[in-house]
Amino acid sequence: MTIPAFYFDGKTSRKYAVFLTVEDDTAYLTGDIDRQCPIGQLRVSERLNRAARKVTFPDGAYLEVQDNPAFNDLLAATRHRDSLVVRIQQNWRATLAALAALVAVVVLGYIYLLPAAANLIAKSLPVAVDRQIGQGTLEFLDRHMLAPTKLPAARREALIRRFRALTSPPEQWPQYQILFRHSKIGPNAFALPSGDIVLTDEIVLLLQDDDAIMGVLAHELGHLHERHLMRRLIQSSAIGAAATVLFGDVSAVIANIPTVLLDMKYSRDAEREADDYAIAMFKANGMSRAALASVFEKLGGHESGGKREDGKETDKAGGAAGMAAYLSSHPSSAERVQRILQAP
Numbered sequence: 047m048t049i050p051a052f053y054f055d056g057k058t059s060r061k062y063a064v065f066l067t068v069e070d071d072t073a074y075l076t077g078d079i080d081r082q083c084p085i086g087q088l089r090v091s092e093r094l095n096r097a098a099r100k101v102t103f104p105d106g107a108y109l110e111v112q113d114n115p116a117f118n119d120l121l122a123a124t125r126h127r128d129s130l131v132v133r134i135q136q137n138w139r140a141t142l143a144a145l146a147a148l149v150a151v152v153v154l155g156y157i158y159l160l161p162a163a164a165n166l167i168a169k170s171l172p173v174a175v176d177r178q179i180g181q182g183t184l185e186f187l188d189r190h191m192l193a194p195t196k197l198p199a200a201r202r203e204a205l206i207r208r209f210r211a212l213t214s215p216p217e218q219w220p221q222y223q224i225l226f227r228h229s230k231i232g233p234n235a236f237a238l239p240s241g242d243i244v245l246t247d248e249i250v251l252l253l254q255d256d257d258a259i260m261g262v263l264a265h266e267l268g269h270l271h272e273r274h275l276m277r278r279l280i281q282s283s284a285i286g287a288a289a290t291v292l293f294g295d296v297s298a299v300i301a302n303i304p305t306v307l308l309d310m311k312y313s314r315d316a317e318r319e320a321d322d323y324a325i326a327m328f329k330a331n332g333m334s335r336a337a338l339a340s341v342f343e344k345l346g347g348h349e350s351g352g353k354r355e356d357g358k359e360t361d362k363a364g365g366a367a368g369m370a371a372y373l374s375s376h377p378s379s380a381e382r383v384q385r386i387l388q389a390p
């Protein structure tokens with residue numbers, strides 16, 4: 047079998063027309079160049095679609111072979127084995143299996159590795175980063191969704207004083223400030239990575255019971271303690287970053303940022319951790335957990351409409367519609383209330 051090819055010496059760009067034959071495990075070149083080499087010392091490039099294949103000599107000289115079918119016959123005749131990767135690439139079954147394995151790795155990584163990694167990253171990030179992100183978020187919310195509080199200063203100060211006087215749970219006490227805002231999003235409360243715990247006027251007016259308000263604050267402090275929002279941000283950025291690498295689409299990352307900031311939904315696990323923190327805090331202060339449970343009971347009751355404690359019908363702006371905001375990030379359920387009341 048004789049195959050036409052081009053020979054390059056690897057030093058100049060000059061092209062030599064040659065013929066390649068193989069006999070007794072030795073490759074022979076004839077034509078512009080006469081050369082021979084044991085085939086064991088030759089390196090054959092991977093088989094790629096329609097690209098000329100390259101046969102490299104130990105000294106860097108190489109052949110370009112255009113006639114692929116004939117060359118493949120020659121390789122088969124000389125029992126050349128493609129690397130495992132090439133053989134897998136050419137086998138659709140193996141390709142499918144590899145794809146399935148990749149999907150499994152991504153899914154398992156998403157479920158198990160990503161949260162753990164996000165936790166590690168959140169813990170190793172300097173506090174300044176948390177503060178910056180928190181401040182940026184608050185500025186954004188102040189511009190678009192929040193307004194200065196209308197609660198009397200005395201009322202605000204009393205709530206802050208009351209919370210400050212509470213004993214912390216045995217764990218570390220995260221740094222925090224309590225801020226009040228009038229809101230266009232109804233009764234709500236959230237904690238930003240900067241340590242700002244924002245209470246809307248509406249949730250203070252709605253809950254009325256100060257112990258319940260302490261419960262909301264303790265729960266939000268639990269989110270801060272576990273750095274839940276940072277972990278969520280890191281996780282979503284990681285997914286965005288992975289999407290960028292896989293699909294080359296940067297817009298996925300950019301599109302993601304406002305969603306995460308506004309849609310502060312935590313996982314069930316995060317909610318449970320924050321509840322546990324609040325439970326521990328209530329226990330440490332000898333406070334009734336019924337007040338903590340009442341937050342979710344009350345809000346849950348309002349969600350389905352009905353009467354307020356003062357007997358007035360819930361109005362759309364501050365009542366049922368507003369409730370949805372807090373409840374969407376803090377789903378109320380009988381199970382949750384039970385847990386708060388019965389946790390050891």
Ligand SMILES: [Zn+2]
Nearest residue numbers: 312317320376
């Ligand atoms: Zn929560």
